[in-house]
Amino acid sequence: MNVRSQISMVFHLDKCIGCHTCSLACKNIWTDRRGTEYMWWNNVETKPGTGFPTQWEDQEKYRGGWKVVDGKLKLRSTDKRHTVTDIFHNPSQPTMDDYYEPWTYKYDELFNAPEGADQPTARPISMVTGEYINIESGPNWDDDLGGSPVYAENDPNFKGLSHEQRQQLFAIERLVFFYFPRICNHCLNPSCVASCPSGALYKRGEDGIVLIDQKRCRGWRSCIAACPYKKTFYNWSTGKSEKCVLCYPRLETGQAPACFHSCVGRIRYLGVLLYDADRLEEVAKLPDDQLVDGQRSLILNPNDPEVVAAALKNGIHESVVEHAQRSPVYQFVKEWKLALPPHIEFRTLPMLFYVPPMSPVMASKNDDTVESVSENFFHDIEEARVPLQFLANLFGAGHQAKVVYALKKQKAVRMYRRAVTVGDIDLKTAERLLTEAGSSVEEAEAIYRLTSLCTFDDRFVIPPMHREEAIEMIKDPHEHRASTGFGFVQSPERGL
Amino acid sequence: MRPSLLLLLLILFCLTPLAAQETADYFRQNCMSCHTIGGGRLTGPDLKNVTQRKDRDWLIRFMLDPKGMIDAGDPYALELQRDARGSIMPTVVGMNRARAEALLNLIEAESKLEKSQFAGMQISDRPFTPADVEMGKQLFTGARPLMSGGAACISCHNVHGLGALGGGMLAPDLTTVFERYGGRKTLATWLTAPATPTMQNIFKTKPLQADEVLALTAYFQHTLQRSPEDPATARLNFVLIGLGGTLLLLGIFDVAWSRRFRAVRRPLIERKRMEILHEQ
Numbered sequence: 056m057n058v059r060s061q062i063s064m065v066f067h068l069d070k071c072i073g074c075h076t077c078s079l080a081c082k083n084i085w086t087d088r089r090g091t092e093y094m095w096w097n098n099v100e101t102k103p104g105t106g107f108p109t110q111w112e113d114q115e116k117y118r119g120g121w122k123v124v125d126g127k128l129k130l131r132s133t134d135k136r137h138t139v140t141d142i143f144h145n146p147s148q149p150t151m152d153d154y155y156e157p158w159t160y161k162y163d164e165l166f167n168a169p170e171g172a173d174q175p176t177a178r179p180i181s182m183v184t185g186e187y188i189n190i191e192s193g194p195n196w197d198d199d200l201g202g203s204p205v206y207a208e209n210d211p212n213f214k215g216l217s218h219e220q221r222q223q224l225f226a227i228e229r230l231v232f233f234y235f236p237r238i239c240n241h242c243l244n245p246s247c248v249a250s251c252p253s254g255a256l257y258k259r260g261e262d263g264i265v266l267i268d269q270k271r272c273r274g275w276r277s278c279i280a281a282c283p284y285k286k287t288f289y290n291w292s293t294g295k296s297e298k299c300v301l302c303y304p305r306l307e308t309g310q311a312p313a314c315f316h317s318c319v320g321r322i323r324y325l326g327v328l329l330y331d332a333d334r335l336e337e338v339a340k341l342p343d344d345q346l347v348d349g350q351r352s353l354i355l356n357p358n359d360p361e362v363v364a365a366a367l368k369n370g371i372h373e374s375v376v377e378h379a380q381r382s383p384v385y386q387f388v389k390e391w392k393l394a395l396p397p398h399i400e401f402r403t404l405p406m407l408f409y410v411p412p413m414s415p416v417m418a419s420k421n422d423d424t425v426e427s428v429s430e431n432f433f434h435d436i437e438e439a440r441v442p443l444q445f446l447a448n449l450f451g452a453g454h455q456a457k458v459v460y461a462l463k464k465q466k467a468v469r470m471y472r473r474a475v476t477v478g479d480i481d482l483k484t485a486e487r488l489l490t491e492a493g494s495s496v497e498e499a500e501a502i503y504r505l506t507s508l509c510t511f512d513d514r515f516v517i518p519p520m521h522r523e524e525a526i527e528m529i530k531d532p533h534e535h536r537a538s539t540g541f542g543f544v545q546s547p548e549r550g551l
Numbered sequence: 552m553r554p555s556l557l558l559l560l561l562i563l564f565c566l567t568p569l570a571a572q573e574t575a576d577y578f579r580q581n582c583m584s585c586h587t588i589g590g591g592r593l594t595g596p597d598l599k600n601v602t603q604r605k606d607r608d609w610l611i612r613f614m615l616d617p618k619g620m621i622d623a624g625d626p627y628a629l630e631l632q633r634d635a636r637g638s639i640m641p642t643v644v645g646m647n648r649a650r651a652e653a654l655l656n657l658i659e660a661e662s663k664l665e666k667s668q669f670a671g672m673q674i675s676d677r678p679f680t681p682a683d684v685e686m687g688k689q690l691f692t693g694a695r696p697l698m699s700g701g702a703a704c705i706s707c708h709n710v711h712g713l714g715a716l717g718g719g720m721l722a723p724d725l726t727t728v729f730e731r732y733g734g735r736k737t738l739a740t741w742l743t744a745p746a747t748p749t750m751q752n753i754f755k756t757k758p759l760q761a762d763e764v765l766a767l768t769a770y771f772q773h774t775l776q777r778s779p780e781d782p783a784t785a786r787l788n789f790v791l792i793g794l795g796g797t798l799l800l801l802g803i804f805d806v807a808w809s810r811r812f813r814a815v816r817r818p819l820i821e822r823k824r825m826e827i828l829h830e831q
Contacts, residue, residue: 109816116815146811153815192816205823280812 057332058355058366060375060518061243061263061406062301063384064315065324065394066236067506068412069465073234075099075195077314077323081238084313085300090292092157092182095194096299097314099236103210103224103445104197106235108153111285112211112398118147119283120246120401123340128402132280133250142252147280155192157182183291201232212448220442231440233412235449236322238314239286239299240397240405241265243330243353244339247298250281255296261525262327262518263406264301272296283401307522311515321509326382326516327375328406329355329366339402343452346399353404354389357382370524378518383505384408391494391502393461395450411446411461413469414439436462460493467492468499468506574653575668580755581643582654583669584746585737588661590671593737594638596631599662602655614651616642636731641747674739675761679769687770690763692718701757704767711780715792722749726779729771739768 081097100106114120118132132147160177168175181188197206202225213221223229241258245265248256255271256278258264267278267287272295278287279296287298302312310316315323330353338349355362357379366376379385387394387408394408436459437443446462447455467488474485489499505513523532585595601610605627613620613628617640620628632639661667689695691710693703704725709718711726732738742764745754759767 105816105819109819113815116812118812144808144811146808148812150812150814152817205820209819 056355056362056365058329058362058369058371059263059332060261060366060371060379061328061330062241062306062518063263063326063328063382063388063406063408064238065384065387065408065410067322067324067387067394067410068233068235069410070320070322070506071099071234071236071412072320073099073101073199074319076317076319077236078194080313080317081299084302086297088290088292090290091288091297093151093154093194094288094290094297096286096288096297097236097238098194099234100195101198101200101207101232102235102449103201103207103212103232104203105206105209105211106197106237107155107194108149108285109192110209110211111283114283114401117149117280117283117285119281119285120403121244121339122402126340128244128336128339130246130250130281131283133277138250138252138277142275145276145280148276149279149285151183152192155194155196156188158188158190161187199232202230207232210445212445214448215444215453216442220444224440224442229440231414233414233441235409236314237284237286237397238407239265239301240284240403240407241299241301243332243350243404243406244335244402246281246283246401246403247278247287250277251275252277256287259303259525261522262303262306262520264303264306265298266300266303267296267298269293269295269297283398283403284405303520306517307520309517309519311511311517315515321514324383324387324505324509324514326384327379327518328382328384328388329357329362329371329376329379331355335404339404343400344454346402346452347395347454347457350396350399350404351389351392354385356389357385372519372521372524375518375521378516381516383509383514383516386501386505391464391498392457393464393502395457395461397450398452400452409450410465411450411458412441413462413465414441436466463492464494464502467494468502471496471499472503571657574650574657577645577650578654578657578669580744581645581746581751583672584741584744585638585640586669587671588658588667588669590667590669592634592733593671593740594635594732595640596634598658599667602659602662607655610655611648611651613640614643614646614654615648618642636733638731643746644748644751671736672740672743674736675765676735679765679772683766683769684773687766687768687773690766691770697757697763698760699757701754701759709780709785710774711777712774715788717780717785717788720785724779724782725771726774726777729768729775735768735772738771739764742767 077097078095078099082095085096086092086094095107098107106112108117111117111119114131120131121128122131123129133141133145158179158181161180162177165175165177178187179190180186197203200206204225208221208225224231241264243263245256245258248258248265251272252275253271253273255268255273257266257268259266274289274294274296276289276296278298279285279289287296289296302310302314305312305316311323311325315325334353338346338353341349357363357366357376363376366379367373384394387410393410395411396405396408399405439462443455443458444453446458447453451457467485470480470488471485474480474482486496489495494502526532582598585593586598587593589597589599591597609627613625617628621632621639661669686695690697691704691708692713693705697703705713705718707719707722708725709720710724711717729735729738732741742759743761744758745751
């Protein structure tokens with residue numbers, strides 16, 4: 056057992072209201088520089104929709120992530136051989152048009168326009184070329200367009216849905232969408248790191264944050280092709296690639312990352328997980344239907360004395376272990392099995408988990424009467440407006456079982472709380488539902504607390520980063536001790 | 552050594568009358584490819600008793616700047632050019648007034664001898680065989696490297712009928728050089744020690760061997776049957792072949808990277824637009 060620690064995240068999609076506050080918080084801190092205007096380290100997508108960049112989930116086109124060939128993991132885009140042959144022309148490189156051309160408006164024209172018969176206007180100009188442009192797309196161009204014939208219809212997650220099912224989705228009375236906020240998943244098996252010809256990408260040992268060394272990056276852009284989530288970006292101004300840094304300077308000072316901190320819907324949870332690094336490869340090669348369970352089995356129980364001993368032996372600080380025991384992520388992912396990894400079939404083992412969203416309650420028809428509650432309380436999961444297969448493609452590698460389990464449990468908790476607070480449902484029935492959903496009253500209370508009544512400290516259990524220990528490996532932290540503190544521009548000389 | 556002393560020595564060295572042996576070497580290197588003393592004319596006239604035919608001052612002026620004299624329309628210089636079938640004497644590398652004087656002295660002295668050491672080289676006069684022509688062609692195209700390691704003729708020169716792309720375009724077309732240089736003896740002599748500034752720079756340290764000179768002369772005699780290539784046609788051919796080659800390469804790239812990423816968003820929108828148009 057090779058125990059490592061990893062900062063992990065849970066996004067509770069049932070709570071996301073799609074306000075993009077997270078995206079803006081991130082943009083204002085990290086990507087408002089020249090060359091980064093088009094980057095959205097954090098973005099919020101509408102599902103069904105094509106996302107950012109357009110149809111990023113379609114790896115037939117983008118060729119990101121891993122595939123298993125003859126029992127070995129291989130990068131889809133840039134394996135070792137292709138690193139050499141494709142180094143000057145990577146054939147899997149998205150173009151700016153597949154993201155969007157960033158623009159601003161020429162506001163000074165509002166003030167400087169000569170007097171005329173028409174109102175002055177501020178025309179859009181490209182932030183890349185500075186020329187006037189026609190805006191054709193944006194990072195959230197499909198925002199709220201759940202039924203749009205271009206964007207929603209071309210969502211790659213419709214794979215495996217019948218024609219009727221698809222058509223139903225676009226019937227006006229069945230229109231549905233939910234939000235899907237995305238940041239870098241800080242994967243356990245990151246394909247971006249594996250693809251870099253310069254060795255500029257690395258996964259921080261102490262917390263698993265994936266970073267790009269700006270000094271070593273040579274701008275080959277292999278990571279951009281290799282990341283299946285398209286969360287590394289090329290800065291055309293500096294000629295280097297950049298990505299989400301999980302606000303590590305904030306984490307190191309005990310603050311939640313900006314997107315977490317600013318989240319209006321309080322959908323974001325952050326905590327540390329302990330995992331077994333020895334079994335990574337074995338798990339990443341599992342067949343699609345076993346991947347979710349496989350990844351869960353990697354995550355170790357921080358209360359198990361054996362795990363704690365192994366963690367301490369591996370140099371993980373006691374305080375980190377202690378924080379892992381209180382991690383909300385551990386509860387959502389491992390204990391309650393509510394949170395699921397996005398597109399785990401890309402085999403990068405993402406460490407950002409999503410609680411799948413509940414659809415709007417569906418009415419059922421009994422003869423001529425429309426009822427909002429049926430005998431079968433779970434009916435609106437199977438018959439939800441968002442087809443189960445769609446959610447399964449997104450969160451279950453195409454297999455429905457894990458998604459159904461998570462939705463049922465959420466539904467049962469709702470019913471239980473309704474029985475407690477409203478009382479129109481019999482408590483006995485609610486408890487039966489909980490049992491059916493594989494839960495219990497205690498667990499339902501805990502889920503309810505962490506979902507609805509959570510404070511900052513409940514949501515963000517940030518372990519001390521112990522940078523001093525990480526730095527000790529590279530240099531002596533006492534290097535400058537007793538040698539600095541009072542400096543001179545010109546050293547004083549004594550005597551004449 | 553102090554710089555001023557060095558400078559003084561340098562000036563003294565320049566003022567020293569050029570040694571006789573050095574002048575003779577200079578003549579051999581720069582003049583013998585076109586001139587003899589008492590050996591008959593090659594590309595240029597026989598220089599025996601040249602000082603009696605024309606005054607020293609004129610000769611020195613001509614030696615310093617042959618092309619200038621011709622351009623200025625000097626009648627005797629023009630006559631010389633006519634006799635040389637249009638070849639213009641190149642400006643000789645390292646020529647200056649002192650050197651010209653020394654050369655004229657040397658020519659005067661040599662003219663008095665019964666047989667001058669510069670009466671002409673021993674050029675083989677055995678008849679050319681088809682094998683000579685073939686070897687000459689190989690030397691010209693570089694299929695067979697020159698013994699001394701000099702650059703193959705084709706790098707700069709062309710001969711009509713060398714293939715689609717032809718030879719270099721930097722230097723004159725050599726299809727009819729045999730005739731222009733007045734036959735075997737002249738051409739062979741010239742090739743033994745090429746005297747034009749460009750050729751001299753390249754071949755001074757890497758001279759052609761006697762058998763190579765023979766083969767090349769044979770080849771140039773052989774190519775005499777062809778007419779030189781029209782430069783316009785040659786250029787057109789070059790451009791067309793270049794374009795064709797580029798297209799071919801692009802085609803190969805297209806196949807080699809056929810799995811490359813193509814636009815995603817734009818086709819999506821175009822497809823829908825076409826669908827809507829069809830419905831209407």
